[in-house]
Amino acid sequence: MHSTNKKKVLVLPGSKLGVVEEFIPGKGTYEREGSIYSRIIGHANKDVVNKKVEIRPLTDNPILPSKDSIVTGIVSSVQGKAATLDIYQINAHTLKRPFTGMLHVSRCSPKYERGITDVCKLADLMKAKVVDDKDGFIKLNTVDANLGVIRAVCSNCGSFLVYKRNGLKCKKCGNFEKRKVSDDYFKKEL
Ligand SMILES: [Zn+2]
Known part of the structure; x- marks a missing residue:
């Protein structure tokens, strides 16, 4: 098992991060059929204490395409x-x-x-x-x-x-x- 509560992993858009039973999907993620995926390139921050996963963008340019862009x-x-x-x-x-x-x-x-x-x-x-x-x-x-x-x-x-x-x-x-x-x-x- 991990010795720390937080683990940083580099992920790509579409990388599976876990399932909703394990984590709450946070920033930079999306959920599909019970699984959580990354929507950006960045570091996955899996906080096992607070049961939350989020992605910290790699670039200093975290702009995402959104509707009407x-x-x-x-x-x-x-x-x-x-x-x-x-x-x-x-x-x-x-x-x-x-x-x-x-x-x-x-x-x-x-x-x-x-x-x-x-x-x-x-x-x-x-x-x-x-x-x-x-x-x-x-x-x-x-x-x-x-x-x-x-x-x-x-x-x-x-x-x-x-x-x-x-x-x-x-x-x-x-x-x-x-x-x-x-x-x-x-x-x-x-
Ligand atoms: Zn020609």
Whole structure:
């Protein structure tokens, strides 16, 4: 058994910390089906005397995405009906370590989009709104005109794409690509 009452362990978001029978879920944690998990990167502080577990953030920047935050991220995967984004900016704050957010095809555009590949592609830079942050699972929305892809490169030749009506065009090879383009897309020629 532990010789001290407090034990510090480094944990990642989603790390299981214990069960509700052992601890009260404190700051930086969430509970799901009786188990307690970390929602941030930090040190788990398990106080066995007061039966409480909490996470002390590693960074001096303990900002978490919350509902209605505007975030900026890079598309890290595109599959089927959803894409994931590595969020590195929340409102005006740049994060030291990114969070993952999920964008489903049903929440990406004011019009019907059949597939997520018409919305964004891998490595695109996107601006999105957090619609839900329950259990540390961040769901995103890009319906508003100022949300969506803000910078993208050509799938064909890797040059920056320029804004055209209904999509993006590569000045170099002429490739035309569909995206859910934000009003804030970098419109100047690069
Ligand atoms: Zn091109």
